[in-house]
Amino acid sequence: MRLDTDFMRNDDSRQDRKSRCQWSASICSMNPLRSLIGFKLAPKNASSSEIPLTMYTCLLETPSIQVYQALRVGSGLSGKTDEAAARGLPNSLFAVQILHGAQPVGMGRxxxxxxCFFQVVDIAVLREHQGKGLGKRIMGEILRFIETQVPESGYVSLIADGPAQDLYAQFGFVHTAPRSVGMAYKRPRPADS
Structure with missing residues (x-):
């Protein structure tokens, strides 16, 4: 199988986007909050008329609580309560969603x-849409935000789960161990009564 991708955004230069995401880009006039991604999956020797086109759009907007929870669970991440999502989502510095038609299928924040400090979180793509380059698209949008909005002395970090570290490495993220390691607070469980 060969994966040919074209996406269009009205505010990106062709060479700049190609070097960031390793995808070919072309320019079109669209809503600045959305960009069109066309994915063509086809056998290596197929002609362009034989290639089905599935369209995804990229929306630079924080997801709703319900969408956020569904994308986390549907992609294999842990669930978050209504209260946690309601408190956390409004504090996003940047968010991107990938839509298939009108249906959100991926996100990142x-x-x-x-x-001073920035953390990349919630990189999630629904299982049935994984393997199509959507994680790269999400990370490409996040990298664009980092490169244009984070001060030079800002520290940007993330926690990589399993093989996702290979995706993040493509966008300039490196292991910090052994000099420093990620740690998480684990709440003590209440004693059984």
Whole structure:
């Protein structure tokens, strides 16, 4: 199988986007919050008339609580309560969603203090849409935000689960161990009564 991808965005230069995401780009006039991604999956020797076209759109907007929860669980990440999502989502510094038609199928966010510290979180693509380059598209949008909005001294980090570290490495993220390691607070469980 060969994967040919074209996506269009009205505010990106052809060479700049190609080098960031390793996808070919062309320019079209569209809503600046959306960009069109056309994915053509075809056998190596298929003619262009034989290639089905599935369209995805990229929306630079924080997902709703329900969409956020569904994308996390549907992609294999842990669930978050209504209360946690309601508190956390409005504090996103940047968010991107991938839509298939009108249906959200992927997302990613950047959180932090807006000056010194930034963390990439919630990189999620529904299982049935994985393997189509959507994670790269999400990370490409996040990298664009980092490169244009994060001060030079800002520290950008993420926690990589399993093989996702290979995706993040393509966007300039490196292991920090052994010099520093990620740690998480684990709440003590209440004693059984």
């Amino acid at each position: 950047v959180i932090g203090d807006g000056g």
